[in-house]
Amino acid sequence: MTEQNTEKLGIVVSGSSNKGVEVRLDSSASVEDMVVGRYVTIEGQKRRFFGMITDISLGVIDQKLTLTPPDVSDPLTAEVLAGTSTYGTLHVFPYLTIGGDATSLLEGPQPVKTVPSHFSTVNLASDQDIELVFGKEDKERFWIGNPLDMETKLCLNLEELVKRSNGIFGKSGTGKTFLTRILLIGMLQKSQAVNLIFDMHNEYGWAGTSEGRPPVKALKQLFPSSVAVFALDEENSRRRGVSTDFVVRIGYDEIEPEDIVLLRQTLNLTEPAVEAVYQMRRKFGKNWLQNTLDLKDSDAIKDLLKELNIHESTFQNLQRGLATIRRLPFIEPHAPTNAVQCILEHLDRGINVVLEFGRYRDITSYILVANMLTRRIYAQYQERTEKAMGEDTAKPRPLVITIEEAHKFLNPEVSNQTIFGTIAREMRKYNVTLLVIDQRPSGIDDEVMSQMGTKITCLLDNERDVDSVLAGVSGKSELKSVLAKLATKQQALIFGHAVPMPVAFQPREYGSAQSYKDFISSEAEKVKEKDIEELWK
Amino acid sequence: MAELADRVGEVIEASTTGFVAQCYELYQLPPLGSLVKTKDAPVELYAVVYNATTTSLEPGRRPIARGKDEATEEAIYQSSPQLLKLLRSEFNALVVGHKQGEKLYHYLPPQPARIHGFVYLCPPEEVKEFSQSFDFLNILANTHLPIPVEELIAACLRQMAEVYEDRHAFLVAAGKELAILLSGNFNQLKAILGRIKE
Numbered sequence: 001m002t003e004q005n006t007e008k009l010g011i012v013v014s015g016s017s018n019k020g021v022e023v024r025l026d027s028s029a030s031v032e033d034m035v036v037g038r039y040v041t042i043e044g045q046k047r048r049f050f051g052m053i054t055d056i057s058l059g060v061i062d063q064k065l066t067l068t069p070p071d072v073s074d075p076l077t078a079e080v081l082a083g084t085s086t087y088g089t090l091h092v093f094p095y096l097t098i099g100g101d102a103t104s105l106l107e108g109p110q111p112v113k114t115v116p117s118h119f120s121t122v123n124l125a126s127d128q129d130i131e132l133v134f135g136k137e138d139k140e141r142f143w144i145g146n147p148l149d150m151e152t153k154l155c156l157n158l159e160e161l162v163k164r165s166n167g168i169f170g171k172s173g174t175g176k177t178f179l180t181r182i183l184l185i186g187m188l189q190k191s192q193a194v195n196l197i198f199d200m201h202n203e204y205g206w207a208g209t210s211e212g213r214p215p216v217k218a219l220k221q222l223f224p225s226s227v228a229v230f231a232l233d234e235e236n237s238r239r240r241g242v243s244t245d246f247v248v249r250i251g252y253d254e255i256e257p258e259d260i261v262l263l264r265q266t267l268n269l270t271e272p273a274v275e276a277v278y279q280m281r282r283k284f285g286k287n288w289l290q291n292t293l294d295l296k297d298s299d300a301i302k303d304l305l306k307e308l309n310i311h312e313s314t315f316q317n318l319q320r321g322l323a324t325i326r327r328l329p330f331i332e333p334h335a336p337t338n339a340v341q342c343i344l345e346h347l348d349r350g351i352n353v354v355l356e357f358g359r360y361r362d363i364t365s366y367i368l369v370a371n372m373l374t375r376r377i378y379a380q381y382q383e384r385t386e387k388a389m390g391e392d393t394a395k396p397r398p399l400v401i402t403i404e405e406a407h408k409f410l411n412p413e414v415s416n417q418t419i420f421g422t423i424a425r426e427m428r429k430y431n432v433t434l435l436v437i438d439q440r441p442s443g444i445d446d447e448v449m450s451q452m453g454t455k456i457t458c459l460l461d462n463e464r465d466v467d468s469v470l471a472g473v474s475g476k477s478e479l480k481s482v483l484a485k486l487a488t489k490q491q492a493l494i495f496g497h498a499v500p501m502p503v504a505f506q507p508r509e510y511g512s513a514q515s516y517k518d519f520i521s522s523e524a525e526k527v528k529e530k531d532i533e534e535l536w537k
Numbered sequence: 538m539a540e541l542a543d544r545v546g547e548v549i550e551a552s553t554t555g556f557v558a559q560c561y562e563l564y565q566l567p568p569l570g571s572l573v574k575t576k577d578a579p580v581e582l583y584a585v586v587y588n589a590t591t592t593s594l595e596p597g598r599r600p601i602a603r604g605k606d607e608a609t610e611e612a613i614y615q616s617s618p619q620l621l622k623l624l625r626s627e628f629n630a631l632v633v634g635h636k637q638g639e640k641l642y643h644y645l646p647p648q649p650a651r652i653h654g655f656v657y658l659c660p661p662e663e664v665k666e667f668s669q670s671f672d673f674l675n676i677l678a679n680t681h682l683p684i685p686v687e688e689l690i691a692a693c694l695r696q697m698a699e700v701y702e703d704r705h706a707f708l709v710a711a712g713k714e715l716a717i718l719l720s721g722n723f724n725q726l727k728a729i730l731g732r733i734k735e
Contacts, residue, residue: 062723064723076712079709080713080715080730084720085723
């Protein structure tokens with residue numbers, strides 16, 4: 001493998017810093033062995049460049065060859081012509097310089113600001129080069145997978161990753177959920193951050209589904225001591241054999257007008273009806289929802305509407321909408337426990353919280369619950385961070401909130417109103433970031449997309465989705481061709497803050513007994529280290 | 538003596554780019570495309586045979602047909618033994634390199650060959666040494682000669698390939714050099730490749 005990796009591929013024949021360089025393949029290197037997305041190093045005169053193959057094409061020295069093709073059944077003719085009269089060219093996009101000058105040696109790989117000189121040798125990147133760029137698995141770095149067709153490990157610095165909001169995108173069935181699970185395990189092990197996961201499809205808590213295979217273990221089974229499963233649908237959880245730590249109930253008095261605003265579309269409310277919500281809140285105070293729904297007597301209603309200057313049809317529209325909420329089984333007139341407080345307590349102790357929605361996976365419950373809880377948790381975090389800044393004490397633990405179907409919260413119409421839009425925009429100021437999982441990235445507000453630190457994307461084939469994911473990345477058209485060629489399963493492209501350059505990779509294995517062992521063993525080591533540390537204190 | 542056995546003739550006409558040599562025996566010509574050398578101390582000249590003729594000793598006197606009453610061709614020469622002395626075989630060679638001291642150069646020497654210089658057929662090891670570089674192909678391809686260039690190059694490569702154990706590898710390497718040299722003329726390349734394939 002190593003020997004093959006350092007094999008010479010060809011030489012640089014032309015290029016520009018904007019569009020990348022053209023490499024003419026040597027006759028010894030077969031064009032069919034080249035793969036888009038592979039890494040190469042270019043030995044420039046003064047520095048070494050690290051780049052990626054973004055296109056492969058064929059060339060002939062004389063146009064006559066294309067008009068009267070030679071007889072390649074003769075081995076001599078075929079061998080002579082390969083690499084001389086007919087040749088392959090690679091399009092390589094240099095991303096980094098490694099080694100060579102002093103800054104590269106001291107500060108590791110640097111972004112490229114120039115191109116290699118004419119006829120610089122191009123080699124396949126060796127394992128050492130790749131390790132230099134993507135790092136080794138260590139205390140902060142977590143192995144998430146392997147670059148395509150390579151055995152080297154791709155390691156992410158998760159401490160860095162969680163400082164920004166991140167996104168995982170991909171069509172349905174391309175492996176988003178598996179990737180997210182791996183990433184969550186990584187965060188759980190290698191970073192100080194705690195996770196709050198709104199688990200719409202019950203994939204992350206106890207067990208996850210796998211196409212055509214038995215269910216795979218999820219977080220709680222692997223790390224029972226650092227994960228708590230909260231359930232909205234206790235009965236469903238019990239039936240699935242999940243041991244839940246807490247049952248979430250929401251009281252009428254906990255719902256605020258802002259929660260309804262977000263549900264405007266799903267509840268089919270009109271604009272004036274949403275306005276009326278605020279008036280109701282002013283009028284009735286905390287118990288506005290109960291009171292609004294209880295209004296039955298037509299005279300009383302008439303008086304009230306007159307007083308508040310609300311049209312009758314608007315009021316009916318509002319009542320219909322609110323009735324939908326009341327029908328949700330987890331909504332009770334008075335919640336016996338305070339879910340927000342309980343989640344916060346868990347998070348404070350460093351325990352990751354997975355909120356399973358059970359059967360209530362309709363979008364109304366998901367949006368309502370996720371938005372409600374997050375807003376309150378965020379408010380708490382904001383308060384604590386400000387307090388910590390004022391008193392110069394430790395800030396609260398970094399929190400990563402994972403949401404699925406993100407375009408429902410972050411579409412241009414509502415992203416200004418939901419708490420998720422605010423978190424995505426204000427980012428890490430208050431130590432709260434998002435992990436957004438979505439299959440229609442084009443549905444997410446551009447402003448939010450542009451603020452995401454690291455994006456991981458599985459296969460996408462809708463033009464608008466691809467454009468929105470890749471917006472603003474340098475070498476967009478090159479990445480587009482890499483993205484378009486990803487396999488439909490278990491391949492992804494990562495780029496942004498946490499990686500020095502875009503990488504197409506295959507996520508590490510998840511689901512076999514060995515893979516669980518690998519995940520857990522590093523956790524066990526961490527615990528051991530901690531014990532030893534404490535012993536010396 | 539081995540050297541004597543390899544001796545094929547003597548230079549009778551010389552120029553910077555080539556020479557003409559007469560064979561000692563009638564019809565004892567080196568094959569087309571073979572590598573020959575002649576000494577002009579301290580320089581050794583290497584040349585490739587590109588043409589050969591057998592003519593009457595006197596330019597104005599043409600041979601006449603003699604076989605009417607003879608049963609075989611051999612019988613003609615037997616009944617007229619003077620023929621072997623009245624006819625002569627000559628060959629033309631194109632200078633493609635030289636050796637000065639221990640060093641080989643694949644380009645023209647400073648001086649042409651000397652008249653009456655002995656011409657030797659190069660032994661296999663020398664052919665191997667000389668064909669380590671294909672720079673001489675450039676001279677072959679770019680000189681105007683009475684025979685087609687592709688014929689000469691193909692003949693030369695066939696001759697040289699004989700001394701290699703891995704004939705194919707040698708021909709492929711030479712072919713690649715030619716492909717670059719004749720990059721603008723694919724038909725010529727095709728013709729040569731057609732003539733050297735096994």
